[in-house]
Amino acid sequence: MAIFLFFLLSIICVGSILGMIISKNQAYCALFLVLAFACLGGLFGLLGAPFMAVVQIIIYAGAIMVLFIFVIMMINLREGISREKKKWTIALSVVLALVLFIELVFAAKGAAALGSGPEGSVSPGEIGRLLFTKYLYPFEITSILIIAALVGAIVLVKKREKE
């Protein structure tokens, strides 16, 4: 059952990313990406990380992609992006990506050979305890980072009053 779910979710995920590569319309790209991220949330749930699955769906598929869609609506390119590209760059990028793929597979072989530990999922309470003891300083610094990003985004996009 689990393996069936894994293959279903991974096929939908890879398929929607391929659809995003093929699609010309940016809004469709964003919606394909929402689907892919939701499938990744399901995979996180399969890996025994229910908290991360929920965070993935709420923050990535919810918040970040809505931000993208807002910007796409604001930019509103009627004609879309035309395809004036050289064929050889596509071929080169695909070949180089395949080389990287083979390299990464060799690298992952070592990591996967390390063996597997005990089963079981990680409860949200365990993550919260780590977050407020061992990772307290990174957690607090992250809040400063988010405030800085918020203020920075507002300052960047704000229209100047007088030029």
Next chain:
Amino acid sequence: MIPSSYFFILSIILFVLGIIAFFIKRDLITQFMAVEIMLNAANLAFIALAKSHHFVDAQVIVFFIITVAAAEAAIGLAIILLIFRQKKSIKSQDISSMKG
């Protein structure tokens, strides 16, 4: 029981697809989305390792990655909007004014 190597392979496939999307697409927003795909592939590898080694810290790291990605998306989209206001275009080849 799913072997963790399956998850590694899936994560590698997603990362490579993100790179391909980054190079094939020619507008800034979709290239930015490709970066998000690569971040998610890394997250998947982290969580697969957290499972196979029972290492809870990896999930905390994924939490931080997601938070930083949210901040990065806000700033990056603000910059893209600014570029669009100045150049009336978001094609990456139109933004070459810093090229000598």
